[in-house]
Amino acid sequence: MTEHGNPGTEFDPALLGNVNLNSVNQLAKSISSKLDLFPEWVPSPDGKSSMKDKHRPAWILKAVTLIDLTTLAGDDSLSNVSRLCLKAARPIAKDVLEELGFDYEDNSPIHTAAVCVYPNRVQEAVDVLKKIKMLGKINVASVATGFPAGQTPLNARLAEIRYAVENGATEIDIVINRPLALAGKWKALYDEIGTMKEACGTAHLKTILATGELDTLQNVYNASMVAMMAGADFIKTSTGKESVNATIPVGIVMARAIKDYQHKTGYKVGLKPAGGVRTASDAIQWLILVKDLLGHHWLNPALFRFGASGLLGDMETQLYQYVTGRTPSGYEFTMG
């Protein structure tokens, strides 16, 4: 990510700002309404696909390449991490992909951007990706810093980052200290994230704001700005464990903060919605948001990711429907 990396800046309280709720809500409505431009497949009586819009499959494929395919469960093990890596390398079934005009076997550009696992599973993910010659094409990301709550001592959180990096993670998804944000202690939050940036070394820093626990969109904007000033290469909405995760209004506020930060500093920071992104339509809505607010060039893995554990299933189903004209049976896909 050297092209887009963010070294951060001095803490500048003048960069904290105000959020206009009306304008956020209006924009959210307009983004949702644009989904109609990408109609879903509907079964037709002759069994043929009636997905008229050819752009939808293209957007779905694009979204596949932007996924951090994630497993963050207490029972994660070598076996499901291995399956995750294999799925990341070949996310779409061979016949579907070939029907859409892509090579399956060699150098297929259709793979996810990264896999995302707990620190204890990083080494396994690295080994599997190396074995299938996809390490580097697919990055290994790890959550760290007491994910998801972040309620462990700073030294333990920093040690966790170093452990994940030593084991081969090249992207670290940290969680912010929500009490500092809720108390408006922005400089203290900046300092803490700054130490995490240092601990990452050359690994890229993704900063999870856990927006569902930040109470207000104003706090979301300020936390975004503080994370970027402290050197976040990405700002990420959620852990997937809060009761409210990635929402469009939050995405609008974060995208605006990214734009404002770029305007002030010249640095481009990535956006990562995560948590509850489950359907192709959810994903397309985020692509529309990014294209409208940040520009088409933001839609690449260096600047945009989805954090998702359960999004691929619907995407694969919709592409299958598009090329075959029928709904797949449950057994036709190995993993959702």
Ligand SMILES: O=C[C@H](O)COP(=O)(O)O
């Ligand atoms: O960082 C990624 C999230 O934990 C994934 O959340 P999800 O399981 O709701 O897709």
